Amino acid sequence: MPEDIRPLYTESTFHVRYAETDMMGVVHHSQYIIYMEEGRSALSRKHNIPYSELEAMGYSLALSAVKVRYHAPARYDDLVTVCAWVKAIQSRGITFGYEIVDAGSRRQLVTGITRHICVDRECRVCQMPPEWVNPLKQTMQEQMSSSQMEVE
Amino acid sequence: MPEDIRPLYTESTFHVRYAETDMMGVVHHSQYIIYMEEGRSALSRKHNIPYSELEAMGYSLALSAVKVRYHAPARYDDLVTVCAWVKAIQSRGITFGYEIVDAGSRRQLVTGITRHICVDRECRVCQMPPEWVNPLKQTMQEQMSSSQMEVE
Amino acid sequence: MPEDIRPLYTESTFHVRYAETDMMGVVHHSQYIIYMEEGRSALSRKHNIPYSELEAMGYSLALSAVKVRYHAPARYDDLVTVCAWVKAIQSRGITFGYEIVDAGSRRQLVTGITRHICVDRECRVCQMPPEWVNPLKQTMQEQMSSSQMEVE
Amino acid sequence: MPEDIRPLYTESTFHVRYAETDMMGVVHHSQYIIYMEEGRSALSRKHNIPYSELEAMGYSLALSAVKVRYHAPARYDDLVTVCAWVKAIQSRGITFGYEIVDAGSRRQLVTGITRHICVDRECRVCQMPPEWVNPLKQTMQEQMSSSQMEVE
Numbered sequence: 001m002p003e004d005i006r007p008l009y010t011e012s013t014f015h016v017r018y019a020e021t022d023m024m025g026v027v028h029h030s031q032y033i034i035y036m037e038e039g040r041s042a043l044s045r046k047h048n049i050p051y052s053e054l055e056a057m058g059y060s061l062a063l064s065a066v067k068v069r070y071h072a073p074a075r076y077d078d079l080v081t082v083c084a085w086v087k088a089i090q091s092r093g094i095t096f097g098y099e100i101v102d103a104g105s106r107r108q109l110v111t112g113i114t115r116h117i118c119v120d121r122e123c124r125v126c127q128m129p130p131e132w133v134n135p136l137k138q139t140m141q142e143q144m145s146s147s148q149m150e151v152e
Numbered sequence: 153m154p155e156d157i158r159p160l161y162t163e164s165t166f167h168v169r170y171a172e173t174d175m176m177g178v179v180h181h182s183q184y185i186i187y188m189e190e191g192r193s194a195l196s197r198k199h200n201i202p203y204s205e206l207e208a209m210g211y212s213l214a215l216s217a218v219k220v221r222y223h224a225p226a227r228y229d230d231l232v233t234v235c236a237w238v239k240a241i242q243s244r245g246i247t248f249g250y251e252i253v254d255a256g257s258r259r260q261l262v263t264g265i266t267r268h269i270c271v272d273r274e275c276r277v278c279q280m281p282p283e284w285v286n287p288l289k290q291t292m293q294e295q296m297s298s299s300q301m302e303v304e
Numbered sequence: 305m306p307e308d309i310r311p312l313y314t315e316s317t318f319h320v321r322y323a324e325t326d327m328m329g330v331v332h333h334s335q336y337i338i339y340m341e342e343g344r345s346a347l348s349r350k351h352n353i354p355y356s357e358l359e360a361m362g363y364s365l366a367l368s369a370v371k372v373r374y375h376a377p378a379r380y381d382d383l384v385t386v387c388a389w390v391k392a393i394q395s396r397g398i399t400f401g402y403e404i405v406d407a408g409s410r411r412q413l414v415t416g417i418t419r420h421i422c423v424d425r426e427c428r429v430c431q432m433p434p435e436w437v438n439p440l441k442q443t444m445q446e447q448m449s450s451s452q453m454e455v456e
Numbered sequence: 457m458p459e460d461i462r463p464l465y466t467e468s469t470f471h472v473r474y475a476e477t478d479m480m481g482v483v484h485h486s487q488y489i490i491y492m493e494e495g496r497s498a499l500s501r502k503h504n505i506p507y508s509e510l511e512a513m514g515y516s517l518a519l520s521a522v523k524v525r526y527h528a529p530a531r532y533d534d535l536v537t538v539c540a541w542v543k544a545i546q547s548r549g550i551t552f553g554y555e556i557v558d559a560g561s562r563r564q565l566v567t568g569i570t571r572h573i574c575v576d577r578e579c580r581v582c583q584m585p586p587e588w589v590n591p592l593k594q595t596m597q598e599q600m601s602s603s604q605m606e607v608e
Contacts, residue, residue, distance in 0.1 A: 014166065018193060019186045019334055021327035023380055028323050029519050030493070033486040034171045041170060041229060063485050066524045076327055077193060171484050175477035175532055181367050182341070182475055185334040215333050218372045228479055318470065322497060323490045338475045345474060345533060381497060 005147045006085035006097065007140040012042035013081045013103050016074050026073035032110045033066060036098045039084030040114070043096075047139070054132050061094065061116040062123075068112035079103035089137055091127050093117040157299045158237035158249065159292040164194035165233045165255050168226050178225035184262045185218060188250045191236030192266070195248075199291070206284050213246065213268040214275075220264040231255035241289055243279050245269040309451045310389035310401065311444040316346035317385045317407050320378050330377035336414045337370060340402045343388030344418070347400075351443070358436050365398065365420040366427075372416035383407035393441055395431050397421040461603045462541035462553065463596040468498035469537045469559050472530050482529035488566045489522060492554045495540030496570070499552075503595070510588050517550065517572040518579075524568040535559035545593055547583050549573040 022028040044051060054060065074080050080103055087097035093116050100110040118128045174180040196203060206212065226232050232255055239249035245268050252262040270280045326332040348355060358364065378384050384407055391401035397420050404414040422432045478484040500507060510516065530536050536559055543553035549572050556566040574584045 015190070015193065017186060017190050019189060019326060019332050022323060023325035023327065023329045025327045029522065030323055030486050030489040033489060034169060037171060037486070038167070038169050041167065045229075062526070064526055066485065066522070066526075068522045070518070070520055070522075077197075171478060171486055173479035174475060175479065175481045177479045180475050181370065182334050182337040185337060189334070214374070216374055218333065218370070218374075220370045222366070222368055222370075319494070319497065321490060321494050323493060338473060341475060342471070342473050345471065349533075381501075 005144050006083070007143040007147075008043055008047045009083065009085040009143075010039065010043040010046045011081050011083050012039055013079060014038075016076055016078045016080060018076050021076050024073075026075055029068075029070060032068060032070075032100060032112070035080070035082050035100055035110075036066075036068075036084065036096075036112055036114060039082035039098055039100075040096055042082070043084045043086075049136070050132070054129070057129050057132060058121050059118055059126070059129065059132075062119050063114060064093070064117045065115040066112065068110060070110055072107060072109050074100075074102070074109050080109065081106075086136075086140055087113060089133060089140060092125055093128070157296050158235070159295040159299075160195055160199050161235065161237040161295075162191065162195040162198045163233050163235050164191055165231060166190075168228055168230045168232060170228050173228050176225075178227055181220075181222060184220060184222075184252060184264070187232070187234050187252055187262075188218075188220075188236065188248075188264055188266060191234035191250055191252075192248055194234070195236045195238075201288065202284070206281070209281055209284060210273050211270055211278070211281065211284075214271050215266060216245070216269045217267040218264065220262060222262055224259060224261050226252075226254070226261050232261065233258075238288075238292055239265060241285060241292060244277055245280070309448050310387070311447040311451075312347055312351050313387065313389040313447075314343065314347040314350045315385050315387050316343055317383060318342075320380055320382045320384060322380050325380050328377075330379055333372070333374060336372060336374075336404060336416070339384070339386050339404055339414075340370075340372075340388065340400075340416055340418060343386035343402055343404075344400055346386070347388045347390075353440070354436070358433070361433050361436060362425050363422055363430070363433065363436075366423050367418060368397070368421045369419040370416065372414060374414055376411060376413050378404075378406070378413050384413065385410075390440075390444055391417060393437060393444065396429055397432070461600050462539070463599040463603075464499055464503045465539065465541040465599075466495065466499040466502045467537050467539050468495055469535060470494075472532055472534045472536060474532050477532050480529075482531055485524075485526060488524060488526075488556060488568070491536070491538050491556055491566075492522075492524075492540065492552075492568055492570060495538035495554055495556075496552055498538070499540045499542075505592070506588070510585070513585050513588060514577050515574055515582070515585065515588075518575050519570060520549070520573045521571040522568065524566060526566055528563060528565050530556075530558070530565050536565065537562075542592075542596055543569060545589065545596060548581055549584070 016027055020027050020031045081101050083099040085097050086094060088095040095113055095115050098112045101108055117125050120126050168179055172179050172183045233253050235251040237249050239247040247265055247267050250264045253260055269277050272278050320331055324331050324335045385405050387403040389401050391399040399417055399419050402416045405412055421429050424430050472483055476483050476487045537557050539555040541553050542550060544551040551569055551571050554568045557564055573581050576582050
């Protein structure tokens with residue numbers, strides 16, 4: 001998938017809280033992981049990802065990896081925007097992409113990905129049930145096609 | 153001051169983040185202290201409290217006490233509203249009041265106060281400079297008068 | 305109970321983590337609530353409080369109130385000691401007391417209490433089951449008697 | 457450097473705090489980043505890394521990247537051990553390696569790295585001053601040599 005296509009793209013914007021800073025005077029690096037998770041929550045709300053249905057089928061998505069790159073710091077009371085999207089759907093999991101920017105200047109602060117793998121009730125890695133993941137894949141493909149058409 | 157008068161009253165509303173929950177399935181009790189602080193930040197933004205001017209004069213407000221009562225729990229993805237106001241201005245400090253409610257039902261979740269005392273650069277407790285605190289007191293009194301007139 | 309008697313007294317000592325500081329260069333005030341909770345965990349471990357038995361009987365202890373007073377700040381890498389004890393056992397709940405000090409100098413940093421009330425599976429406030437709370441009360445009384453004898 | 461050589465290797469062991477869990481009943485994934493940082497603090501204490509000297513020379517080490525892989529969850533009150541070591545020293549930065557294990561069983565829970573780059577007072581990336589980094593490199597090489605001799 002081209003880098004500039006971001007299916008299920010969602011933005012959420014909020015102020016940096018005082019407690020999220022550290023003695024360097026900037027947002028502590030662990031906090032961006034929580035911002036990314038909040039971006040994922042906003043994505044689920046906006047696109048109606050039926051996660052509870054996956055759980056009702058006896059599966060869950062466990063976080064397996066996080067990668068974050070830090071480009072510039074955010075500070076107390078800054079308005080930041082978390083951009084989150086689905087980067088890839090594999091047979092056994094989903095990868096989300098993130099970009100955190102200053103809400104005003106759109107300056108890039110942090111980029112990252114999280115990988116989530118499907119596990120059953122015994123915590124064994126397994127394929128995501130097709131009846132759950134296929135509609136998600138279709139939405140993704142439709143958004144990618146229309147993005148490409150816009151580009152062409 | 154009557155309990156129902158809340159000068160410099162400010163509301164801020166946001167979703168509970170996943171990371172803010174604990175293994176009981178509810179928001180961890182320490183997190184409401186951070187919500188209260190975020191309410192205080194929103195109050196400062198809304199009413200233009202010139203805190204940086206106080207610091208420029210060589211003073212700061214140090215947190216001296218927190219009291220919180222827990223009435224009902226908030227859960228992941230709940231939309232909560234933090235209500236913050238100035239409860240009292242003393243010669244050497246300020247007391248803020250807080251009420252955290254469910255944004256939809258307005259059900260009361262948490263109530264609390266924080267006390268802040270004025271300290272100079274040597275961390276000695278001292279009176280707040282009148283040129284800084286008097287305009288704040290005046291705004292407060294005006295709001296209280298108009299509240300009482302509405303009641304009458 | 306005299307102020308200087310602290311039944312089930314327990315100390316735990318650890319380093320302040322970098323992430324626990326804020327842009328003031330000191331430990332963020334919400335963090336001490338987590339230190340107090342860690343002190344309570346250490347107390348339960350040391351004195352074998354059978355909390356899981358209470359849960360097996362269908363009850364739990366819900367936090368109902370927190371009060372904290374801030375006397376002096378802790379900083380990054382400081383070694384701090386959390387002192388925790390049972391302050392009172394009421395028919396429907398337990399109150400814990402806390403004092404957080406600098407581990408080296410024993411300088412007082414923070415004092416506080418937490419109140420916990422007994423609730424049943426329907427979240428109704430209720431009396432603690434005597435078969436669970438009576439042994440705890442007895443331990444407490446024995447420790448208070450021996451403390452007083454030491455004083456006498 | 458072979459994978460099994462871990463210069464400046466340091467272990468720190470502590471209990472999982474209640475507030476560190478989330479509604480899944482396990483330690484929240486962002487918390488391990490803080491555990492890793494605490495491992496780095498322990499390494500600095502143990503091996504006397506003179507970080508304040510670097511700052512006195514006008515430089516600091518800024519976090520530029522974090523990678524974490526999650527293998528198994530830790531739970532409330534678990535005793536966990538954070539293993540931290542220097543993975544590589546480059547001309548413009550340092551990479552640390554981490555392994556978090558269950559303290560009793562030594563079961564692997566989380567692995568990760570953090571990259572830190574040297575910046576000057578104007579936040580420009582620059583080489584680390586040789587008088588600061590060379591002693592560190594030497595310690596590292598000595599430990600690697602003796603490790604290899606043990607292996608041979």
